[in-house]
Amino acid sequence: MLPPRPAPRPADLRGLPSASRLERRVALAVTAVATAWFTLVAAWEMFGPILAGHYASSAGVGIIADNMLRWKILGPVWEYTASRPAPAMYYCHHPWGIFWTTAAFMEVLGRHDVVCRLPAVLLSAATPPLLHAIGRSVYRPAAGAAAAAAFVVLPITLSFASFNALEVPVIAWTLLGLLGYVRMTQTSRRRYLAVSALGLTLAMNADWPAFVLTGGLLAFGALRAYALPRRVFGPIHERRYAAWWALTASLAALTAALYVALFHASGKLGDLLSSYGFRSSGNAAPLGEVLASRRTWIELSFTPVAIAAGKLAAVVSVARLALLRREHDALPLLFLAMATVQYVVFRQGADIHIFWPHYFGAYFALAAAVLVDSGAALLERAAARRGPAGAPRPAWPALAALGVWLVPLAVILRDGIPALRYARETGGRFNERGHLIHSDGAKTAFLRWLAPRLREDAPVELHEGMKATWAQVWALGGRVVTPNRPAPRAEPRGAYVVDTRFLSDREQASLARRFDITAVGPFWAMGAGLGASAGAGRGIEASSFREREPGLLTWYLVSGTEPEREIVPDPFLTWELRTHFGQPAEPPAGPPETLDQQRIAHNIALSAGDGARAAALRAEIDAALTPLGARFDDGTEILGATYHEGARSLLTLFVRAGGPAASDVALAVRSRVVERAPLSTTMADPLYREVGLPTAISPQRWRAGFLYADPVPIRKRPGTEVFWASLRSRAPGRAPKLLDRGGATEVEVLRLR
Known part of the structure; x- marks a missing residue:
């Protein structure tokens, strides 16, 4: 026999958990700040050119939208063509909703960079209010504020807030669908049934993980409404719930059938299945080993604080669902299941895409609501034992729980802000596993x-x-x-x-x-x-x-x-x-205007045999450099460097050539983080990373005595990062050796904290 189901929280006339005016106002203020902050983050650089990296896929979505409008086609085509693309060119690895959405924006606004980002910016701006609405509807206002605030501090959600790809729309639309579901079960109103069905359908048109969440919600709904006794989760509005279930299940089936038909007509159904076989490759490796290999990315995306809180909230959610038997406690677990399937089943995708666990960001937000509500309930119980019987519930327990929760969020944000800039500088690639980033x-x-x-x-x-x-x-x-x-x-x-x-x-x-x-x-x-x-x-x-x-x-x-x-x-x-x-x-004819032109003017003077002019220019150049004096046994010398800190920081190495270099010798710069940032909870990136680009004029064409410059864009990782330069050869033992450096093979050229 089940014990009696605990009484639900008192509800107001709108079916929402009752709360004091002070709690509601504080929660709205916190949510407003979170929403404003996240909107500003998402809109940062929204009118700028789209550059390389993962962010370049937003340009790919723009190309698809452009082709849809140009050729009047429904299917996505990644490349421009001289004639109408055949269906065989359609991209059929994902649903087409995000492409249709971007095409609609482009039809109205025209072909501009901002169109490639605007749908994601708008959906990101809507996400914190949606999280607040769910937390407020399921738990209390303070829990809603906690959910909104939690979402906007995570490094991964900040880094991909304007990423017009798959995760942002799936998160926003599924949250809308869950909000409609919650309010429908609280009020039995048709409009919330429609909101739920609309949100979940739009999410399923954005990407496949939405089918996992929708399927999980339908399975839980069938269990809750038709398999278990009413005393387990309480009464429902039979007709409304049945209508919601039937409509949502039908829309899910129809959406799946639509894409099966479209992909089959395009001859791409086999391509879809093979892509998912490829994305799931690597599943034979033990999960623990896989997660250990991704530790740097995981900590950089979430921080250890958020990871620990998310694990705790999963346990608390299961306990609440079992003990309190409130159906809405299943919602965070359903989001956790969706994120886990995406991240664990399709391992190859997670191995190369740092944004693959983005869905855990929404789970973490809902988990925050669970933790704050649970903490507030414990404080209310303690206050009730000390206060007079029948006294109204005070506001301070909920506000205290929210205030305590904001402390770890501040710790997370300390790592979130540097990660945001790091992501924008690298096109969302972060360390790219040590590879050179353009x-x-x-x-x-x-x-x-x-x-x-x-x-x-x-x-x-x-x-x-x-x-x-x-x-x-x-x-x-x-x-x-x-x-x-x-x-x-x-x-x-x-x-x-x-x-x-x-x-x-x-x-x-x-x-x-x-x-x-x-x-x-x-x-x-x-x-x-x-x-x-x-x-x-x-x-x-x-x-x-x-x-x-x-x-x-x-x-x-x-x-x-x-x-x-x-x-x-x-x-x-x-x-x-x-x-x-x-x-x-x-x-x-004119004088040099920049340091690089002074360098070339020096070479012009040297070529013309004007030693005095060359020496004077060399002195001016040396005065502008931080001296390094790194000489190699082939006559090459790294004279010094300049460092400009700005929107894109730039290290420029100045080299005096000893003559043409051997056929496979090149100037190289690499870096490593030697100490993690102060007050940071994330690990220092252990990888050596290639940062130096090859010189535009090959060292094999250098002339003796000429000066050459190697500009190296600096995209600093969190922590203290040290940069070293060397002359490198593909063949072992053939690289020029440093002189008078105690056997060192490279010279430190920059250290940033």
Whole structure:
């Protein structure tokens, strides 16, 4: 026999748990602050260009929306085409809801970067109020405030608040569906039934995990309403509950059937099944080993404090469901189940996507509501034992529980804010498991500068060294782009684009010899599509990026992690490139304006035999550097460095060449976190990370006595990070050795705390 079910909390006329006016006001104030903060985070950089990394998938969604409108098709196509795409090109790994949503925004607002982010920004802004409404409806106002506040401090939710992909809409729409379910069971009103069905259906059109949550809710509903005696969870409105269950189950079945039919018609049903087989690969490994290998990502995404609180709340939720027998205590557990299936079953996805456990963020928010309500109930019980019988419930227990909960949230936020910037700087990749990270800020600026200079019908081919992303394709304005193309044998009909930092010296020389080159920094473009500006026989014409720090408004709305860039003709860079590739080069008429132009002016003087001029310029350059004096046995010397701290911090190494380097020698910079940040609870990232980009002019083409610069974007990890430079060779034992450094193979060039 079951013991009697404990009496539910008293409810007000709206069916909500009764609470004092003070508790309601404080809860609303906390929720308002949380919502404002999270909205500001989500809207940060919303008008800026989309760059590389995981965030580039938002540009992919924009490309799909653009294709839907251009070709009047329902199916998503990731790439631009010269003719109407066939259904065989449709992307059928996920439901199409997010693509249709973005297409609707683009139809109204036009093709702009902001459209690729705006749906996620709006849904993120709505998420804290939804969490508050659920917590307030199920538990009490303080619990709702705790849920809203918990969601907006987690590193992972902050980092992906504007990520227009799958997780943000699934979280928002499922929360709407759960809110409708809660209020329907409290009031039996049809409008809440409709809200629940709408929210869950929209979520199922966003991604498959919503089917897990919806299926779990339907299974629990069938158990609660039809398998268990009424005394277990209490009475229900029979007709309304049956209508909700039947409608939700029907919509789930119809949504699943819709996509099965669409994918089958596109010939992609097998592709869907194979993709999920691929995503679930690695399941043979013990779960403990898998989680241990992801420890850095897990702690960086949630912090140990949030992880411990989430584990505690899971136990408390199970205990409450069993002892209090309140059906709504199942909701956090259902969200936990959805997040766990996503993270544990599809291990390959979690191994390469740091945002894979994003759904745990919503669970943590609901868990916060459980913990605050449980704490408040214990304090109320203690107060009732001490106070007179029949006295009204005081407000202080709920406010005290909320206040205590805000302390660990502040600890979490201490790690959340640095993680937010780290995520924006790396395109959501964080440490990328030690691999070199490109923001593509300069590359995107170059492509946007190039696009209007091409003929409208000119296709673009990208060399594999461009490391093409959807963001690059989007930046070129909707033209046909073919990535990973080898160097052309004849002049391209459109344009061929390379990043010389990832192009061999031999290939650079071949292109410079055969084609007229438009160079902007390390990026080269060539081909007939460049139009009249590309006059025959002109050789290399170079421009440079002029960078400046963004103003406050630009920092917030456009980019807080990249400088503002202007592309201007650069006669000094033109001389340098022409000289190194055997083309006639006239020295610039004007004086150098930047430190890099001073470097090239030094080389011009040296080339002209003007030793006095070269020495004077060398002295000016040395005065601007932090000296390093790292000499290698091949004659190369790292003279010093400059460090600029700004929206995109930049370390620039200045090198004096001893002559052409061996065929596989390159300048390299790597870093490691040696101490975790003060007051941080997350572990220090143990990985060595490659941070140095190859030089635009290959070391194999360097000239003795010339000065070269290697700009290294710095995307600092949390904690104290040390950066080292070296000359590296692919063949063991062939790298130039440091002299007078006690056998060290690299020199420290920067230390940041």
